[in-house]
Amino acid sequence: MSYPVFAVTVDLVVLTVRQGELHVLLVRRGCEPFLGEWALPGGFVLAKEDLATAARRELAEETGLDGPGGHLEQLGSYGEPDRDPRGRVVTVAYLALLPDLPVPTAGTDAAEAQWRPVGKLGLAFDHDRILADGVERARSKLEYTPLAAAFCPPEFTIAALRQVYEAVWGESIDPRNFHRKATSTPGFVSLTGTSTEGGTGRPARLYRRGEAALLNPPLLRRRLDG
Amino acid sequence: MSYPVFAVTVDLVVLTVRQGELHVLLVRRGCEPFLGEWALPGGFVLAKEDLATAARRELAEETGLDGPGGHLEQLGSYGEPDRDPRGRVVTVAYLALLPDLPVPTAGTDAAEAQWRPVGKLGLAFDHDRILADGVERARSKLEYTPLAAAFCPPEFTIAALRQVYEAVWGESIDPRNFHRKATSTPGFVSLTGTSTEGGTGRPARLYRRGEAALLNPPLLRRRLDG
């Protein structure tokens, strides 16, 4: 019995929050196809490599982003027959949420790398769709999990956490109600004991990410129902 | 440039509710490897076939289940190097939710097919894990979407819908509170105008699935928090 032959790649939707806006990491392609165009970072899965391992390797290799914290999860697979002109390629997309770090360094396959605000970007392959799916996944995950903290450094203020929500959801949130919700939901955040200093306004207490895997009850965004 | 060669399969977690219990569709393997063992239905993706198309084809071919209603979505991909003794095989798992239909017919690759209550089944490959992920996805989706109706025939009673929740979540739900919730959440269900007849007890009104993609507010199961 014989069956078709495929290549398998991983592609990464790497998101961060900079200056109050949700950004995605893009690389300019350094080889065919789509040479010179912007795309999600990614590459082929090696012969004896697990999918998640390949995703972590590409994240480190191609972006140099391998700091503490952060979050990596599988997003989904994309395998339309014509999605890659080189032949039959199935890509497994991963979603990474990272704190705002220095400008990434370009890697082997990528001539350049840069953060871009999410939106309508004309990316190579079917990467616009993968990006849209990743952004929607991130928006949704912020409702039910404490993952917003993955966008923050290890210690952060409630205001910083709120700004993550505002950036990812694109809506403003009442600081007082958010403070109540974040500090009263069990396992969302935990106090460090230290505070900020030197900033403008009253110093804020610093928190760490809590141990909960799910927010209970969740933190729902306002739905525009029809 | 050369890169490793893979085979790509789709595997299906087909769930339904029978006699108040969540069941999964299994097939007995008719060829090597794992000949004679129970596994999720699935097969190789064809040369010019989209992943979702392959999933629908396998669902129809191998199970004969292609009725109205139901729901099919991508679950995730599994690609550990050793998961298939034949070589490097990545599988894209799909989750199908179907109303309870007559016993499926065996297909080409499957010597037998049968519904089994979900639980610890010693399945071939890594199918136990895929099944567990599928069940967890289904449980979670029932909270935030009107997808419970995918387990029901096109017209159903509120009690039937409630029994879906009870079976999938494995907990009992107050019929009066559930009735209020189902009928008051916009877009969850819509009246047909007809009622059941001939059953025991007061006749129940029949409903169809509503148009909403998301339940707002959601219908959360009781969390056993630690």
Place this chain on the structure above:
DNA sequence: TCCTTTTCTCGTCATTATGACGATAATCCA
């Protein structure tokens, strides 16, 4: 020093959603 600005933190109150459960309605069956 004292006042203003800024941001954090804590409260209050009305509204909504939920869990527990009583009560009535509408059918079948003996």
Place this chain on the structure above:
DNA sequence: TGGATTATCGTCATAATGACGAGAAAAGGA
């Protein structure tokens, strides 16, 4: 006709949320 069964509606206490007032704790300028 009366009992069993299930559907549907209502009531009430509690929990969660949105809107917003007000004090606390810093920096900076007059």
